Each structure stands twice: as C-alpha cells, then as structure tokens.
Amino acid sequence: MAQLNLVQSVARTLASEMARDERVVVLGEDVGKRGGVFLATEGLFDRFGPDRVIDSPLSEAAILGAAVGMAVHGLRPVAEIQFADYVYPGFDQLVSQAAKLRYRSGGQFYAPMVVRMPAGGGVKGGHHHSQNPETHFVHTPGLKVVYPSSPKDAKGLLTTAIRDDDPVVFMEPKRLYRAFKEEVPDDEYLVPLGKARVRREGDDLVLVSYGGSVAETLKAADALAEQGISAQVLDLRSLLPWDKEAVLEVVARVGRVVLVSEAPKTAGFISEVAATISEEVLDALLAPPVRVAGFDTPYPYAQDRAYLPGVNRILRAVQAVLDY
Amino acid sequence: MIQEVQRFKPFSAKPIALLSEAGEWRGPFDLDLTEEKLLTMYRDLVRARLLDERLGKLQRMGKTSFVAPAAGHEGAHIGVAHALRPGFDWLFPYYRDMGMVLALGVPPKELFAQSLATRADPNKGRQMPAHPGSAALNVFTAASPIASHLGPAVGAAISMKLRGTGQVAVASFGDGATSEGDFHAAVNFAGVQGAPIVLVCENNRYAISVDFHKQTASENIAVKAHAYGMPGYVVDGMDTLACYYVMQEVVERARSGHGPALVEMVVYRYGAHSSADDDARYRPREEVQRWRQRDPLRRFKAFLERRGLLDDAKEAALRESAEAELAAALKEAEAAGPVPTDWLFDDVYAERPAFLEEQRAQLEGVTRG
Numbered sequence: 037m038a039q040l041n042l043v044q045s046v047a048r049t050l051a052s053e054m055a056r057d058e059r060v061v062v063l064g065e066d067v068g069k070r071g072g073v074f075l076a077t078e079g080l081f082d083r084f085g086p087d088r089v090i091d092s093p094l095s096e097a098a099i100l101g102a103a104v105g106m107a108v109h110g111l112r113p114v115a116e117i118q119f120a121d122y123v124y125p126g127f128d129q130l131v132s133q134a135a136k137l138r139y140r141s142g143g144q145f146y147a148p149m150v151v152r153m154p155a156g157g158g159v160k161g162g163h164h165h166s167q168n169p170e171t172h173f174v175h176t177p178g179l180k181v182v183y184p185s186s187p188k189d190a191k192g193l194l195t196t197a198i199r200d201d202d203p204v205v206f207m208e209p210k211r212l213y214r215a216f217k218e219e220v221p222d223d224e225y226l227v228p229l230g231k232a233r234v235r236r237e238g239d240d241l242v243l244v245s246y247g248g249s250v251a252e253t254l255k256a257a258d259a260l261a262e263q264g265i266s267a268q269v270l271d272l273r274s275l276l277p278w279d280k281e282a283v284l285e286v287v288a289r290v291g292r293v294v295l296v297s298e299a300p301k302t303a304g305f306i307s308e309v310a311a312t313i314s315e316e317v318l319d320a321l322l323a324p325p326v327r328v329a330g331f332d333t334p335y336p337y338a339q340d341r342a343y344l345p346g347v348n349r350i351l352r353a354v355q356a357v358l359d360y
Numbered sequence: 361m362i363q364e365v366q367r368f369k370p371f372s373a374k375p376i377a378l379l380s381e382a383g384e385w386r387g388p389f390d391l392d393l394t395e396e397k398l399l400t401m402y403r404d405l406v407r408a409r410l411l412d413e414r415l416g417k418l419q420r421m422g423k424t425s426f427v428a429p430a431a432g433h434e435g436a437h438i439g440v441a442h443a444l445r446p447g448f449d450w451l452f453p454y455y456r457d458m459g460m461v462l463a464l465g466v467p468p469k470e471l472f473a474q475s476l477a478t479r480a481d482p483n484k485g486r487q488m489p490a491h492p493g494s495a496a497l498n499v500f501t502a503a504s505p506i507a508s509h510l511g512p513a514v515g516a517a518i519s520m521k522l523r524g525t526g527q528v529a530v531a532s533f534g535d536g537a538t539s540e541g542d543f544h545a546a547v548n549f550a551g552v553q554g555a556p557i558v559l560v561c562e563n564n565r566y567a568i569s570v571d572f573h574k575q576t577a578s579e580n581i582a583v584k585a586h587a588y589g590m591p592g593y594v595v596d597g598m599d600t601l602a603c604y605y606v607m608q609e610v611v612e613r614a615r616s617g618h619g620p621a622l623v624e625m626v627v628y629r630y631g632a633h634s635s636a637d638d639d640a641r642y643r644p645r646e647e648v649q650r651w652r653q654r655d656p657l658r659r660f661k662a663f664l665e666r667r668g669l670l671d672d673a674k675e676a677a678l679r680e681s682a683e684a685e686l687a688a689a690l691k692e693a694e695a696a697g698p699v700p701t702d703w704l705f706d707d708v709y710a711e712r713p714a715f716l717e718e719q720r721a722q723l724e725g726v727t728r729g
Contacts, residue, residue, distance in 0.1 A: 092549065098545040098548065105515020144482055
C-alpha cells in the first residue's frame, strides 16, 4: 500500500478510473497541462490526452452544463470546480438540470457525473476561498453529497462516486489535502456512499463530524482521553445519503452527542442530524445534542482560525454536554 | 457530407427567405425535395397547428393547467425537425416546441399524456404541461429554467465529437434565453470545442411581455455568433423551406466536423406567452394581425398549390386525417388514467434510498388512513 496524502489519493483514483473505463473524462479550469491548481489532476493530461482531460473555458455554468450533457450522452464526466465557492454560477446546472433530470424525465434520462470541489477554510483564503456550501446540495433531491476526511476514504468514495449512476457532489477538505499521509490500497477499493466510519471508539459521548472538521474533532477526542473521558468519533463521510442508523445506534448507547461542522450554524447539515436524533432517540439522551459550527457570518480572512470550530470550542461544548 | 457549395451566406442583413408571401419559389438554387417530402412537411405544419389548437381547448376545458401557444412558430418547428435524422440526432427543445417534437416523431399520444399527466406520459407526470421528452427519439426532456438546457446540449455535442458518432445536437430557445448567462457560457464552449451543434433561436420578439429591444442592444441575435467564432444566420421563420434548407446546411456542416452555428428564425407567436398571460396588455392587436398575414401554413399551402401538389379536396382530406389522428391520440392518452401516487418516490435516484422508502411508507399510511 502506498502512503499518500489526500490530494495524491484523488489524483491516483482519477487515473485508475480513467484507465479502467474510457468513458471517464475530466473537465474543468486548469485541469489539463497545469494539473489543477491543487494538482488533483496532475499527470492525467500527459497520460490520457486533451480529449479526456478537457481544459474548459472559465465558466462553471459551462463546465457543469456540459457535464450533464456528456453524462446523458454516455460519458462519465468528472467535473472540477476550482473552489467550492465558485460553484454558484453553475448552481442552476446542478440543481435544475443534473439533480432533476432522472425525475423530470420519468427515468428516461439521467446524469452519472461527479462534481469535485475543494471546500472549507483554514488556508487563509478569505470568504471566496473557504466556504462550505454543502447544505445547498444536501437540500436538493436527486444529488448525492460526499465529503471525505482521509486519503483512504477519498479513494474508496471517489471510486464509488464515479461508478454511481446519479450525480454526486464530491467535496474535498482542502486544508487536509497535504496535512497527513495514510496507507491507501493500491488495488480496487470502494467505500459505499451513506456509510459512516468510526474514527475512534468511546463510551462517554459521541462526536459526529465530517470533512475538514474531522481533524479537529479527533484532536479534541485525544485531549478528552488525557482527561479520562472516552469519546467515540464518527465521521459521516456522506451527507446525502447519510448514515442515520450508525448515528442513532451510538447516540442511543452513550446518550450524549456533540456535532461538529465548519459550515454556518443556521440550518447547517448537523442541524438535520440533531433534529433526527431528537425525533428518534430522545428518550436515550442524557443531554441535548449540541452543535459546534461555523458562525453565521461570511467566512472572514483575518479571523480564519477563530471562525473554524477548533479544539477549544469542541471541548467547551463537550463539557456542557457532560455537565448537563 | 458537407456540400461543396454553401448556399447561404452568414450574417446577411435581410432574413433568408426562399418563398415569397404568395408562395412563389425565390430560391437562388433549384428545389431538390421530392413531392412526398414537401407534402409531409405540409402535413406536419397542419398537425402542429391542430395540436396547438387542441391543447388550447383542453386548457379552456380545465383538463390541463397550462399551455404555451406555438401558433406562428410552425415553420421553424417543421424546418428544424425535417433537417434532423430522427432517433439519431439529438434535440434539446424548449417548452414552446411542441410542433418540433411532434414532427420529429414523438407520438401525439405522449404529448397529450404529458399535458394531462396521465400514465401514458413517458415523464410519469413529473412536469407541468408543455415539457415533453423522449429518450427513444433522443429528445431531451424540456426544463423550465430558461437557457438551462443549452449547457447540456453542448456537452452532448462535445461527447458526439469525442466519440465520433456522427450525430448532431440541436438546441432551440427563445430570444429571452439569449440574455441568460447560460446561453453565453454554452455557446462559447461550443465554439471553443467546435462541437457539432446548431443553436436555434426562435425569435418571436417577446419574452413574455418584454419586447426584443429591451432584451438586447444588438441588431439581431445571429450577429452574436461573430463573438463566439461561428457563423450566424437570420432566417425568415415564417418560411418553412428557408428554415429547412438553412438547417439542413448547418446540420450537415456540423456533422462533417466544421463546428457549430447559430440560426435565428424570426417568427411570431400569435397567442399569449402562455395560458396565464394576457398579451393585450403589451401588444397592439394590429401587430398580431399583421403577422398573421404572413402565416407559414398559408404560404406553404400557396406554394404547393402553385406546383399542383395541393387543392381544396386534398387539403380537406389531410386536415380530416390529422384531426382524426389527434382525436384518437387524445382518447388514448386520457384512457391511460391518472399517474399512481406512489410513482412520486421513483426516479429520484437510480435506486430508492432508505430515507425515501421511509417517506413512501408515511404517505401510504396517510392514504389508507
């Protein structure tokens, strides 16, 4: 097994899927000779040529619209949006065309496509290079939304997403692109969409997170362990569909839950998780579910680290839940 | 194959027309269509007009909630449809293109069923009326957000080029669509890629109530093609043969690998934007009346009569046959019955996920309760 960081894992997965299936094409801004601004498509242009690694015009509407048409006509496009923050000019293509095509045509047409987008903060990018727009997509029936937090999961989930017959929004936590390496299987490796991963076992409470925030959540769990508090860490990995059973099972067992996400707090995805917990396992709760989230402000530049739910904010929430 | 001699010059100031208002052939080349083809085109013009009238009646009877009148667009519709290879080339229509999809071969039963939302609708009653689609005939299911289908049309055309299938995509839209960002993004990408696509603007001069001069400051739509590196043509959209011949030329040009074109067909909608619109608020009646004098059916009929291909008796028989076809199709569409409630949860995804299974069960409980 190779030791890879997250962005290397993405690049290798794209290469192996393109080698496996000639219908897979990559398109986006700078994905060709440049290899992507984060190098997530590095080497693909030299290996597969300009017909399968398409440098597009600087237009998210064109990239996503064309991806829908390519998918409908039999290709398997993997579109790159350079930063998740730039998806909005192409938003209509995702929500009006890609998401609704199968439904509105009664199953006659469908769009098997993946939209990769580096997302999240922590890279001193200001608000137009740091946002987490996943809730927009999770609120759109017909899309699937995936947000891994590790190199190994990135391979397993991206492979599954490319082979999926539905449009998949694949968000990549860019501050984790080069943060650490992990052993990634060299051979075919698939992770089903909608299955959470236990990142750490624990009995006193559960910390539920996904994407970039998993890293801080794991650090918080380490800090708690030093205090003798055993926290289970659950990484959702997929938000639509999401692993309700895994969350409810562990919440029912330990009775306390803190939910961590760097997206703005109001109506964020973890609010959906908290509401589901309240609907379905209220009696098992020893304390109300608590959310630790990004603030309801545009993402700031100078206060970058203060905005993100860091270890201290997570620990404070845990204390409140334990003391309830 | 691409023709050795290009019949039409792009960017002509005057709309390209081949028939005079009185139906005389004025083309600078010899007519090379068979009698059968000409009569089929006329029959499709009549079918399109009658379909439009039928749908209007259904709306007034309360059987369907919405229509988007197409009378006045038939010359463009039939010209486009007849220039394509049905079931091979792809069409990405907009909601006013009922005549176009009818002429391309989509059964009238399906068109009625879509407007009535019965079981015979291939779209399973998922969309409002006037949004047809047919995978069997490569007719992309129409969507409501204006110009949103142009990106997918260009993507499909790029795929046709990459895969070397020899197909051509045609996308049609109104003049209002040319104001949307999606239009510019899609046409630009098509130009860059040299994709085999023809972009057809049915310029009926109104985007609901907003007239053409508030839509763009350019003299016409076709001139925009200059900016995207492709030829643009202005065509008299009330002249079926002009629409057909120009389309035939640019479709075959695209098929031969010479890239996209933008064709503007100057048409007029006699009716309101939709059954929910009162066009008397923004259009003088005299203007509508003036355009009605240029009717594509009347012009084509006069043309056929001059050539001895049509007379009153043949015309009556043709109309009767088209009426009968539509009446039978409507009957079949209605007889199919309403769309079952539990189809609500199908086709959101390739496979129904657990959360939709749960929601489906909730609805069942309520229905039975």
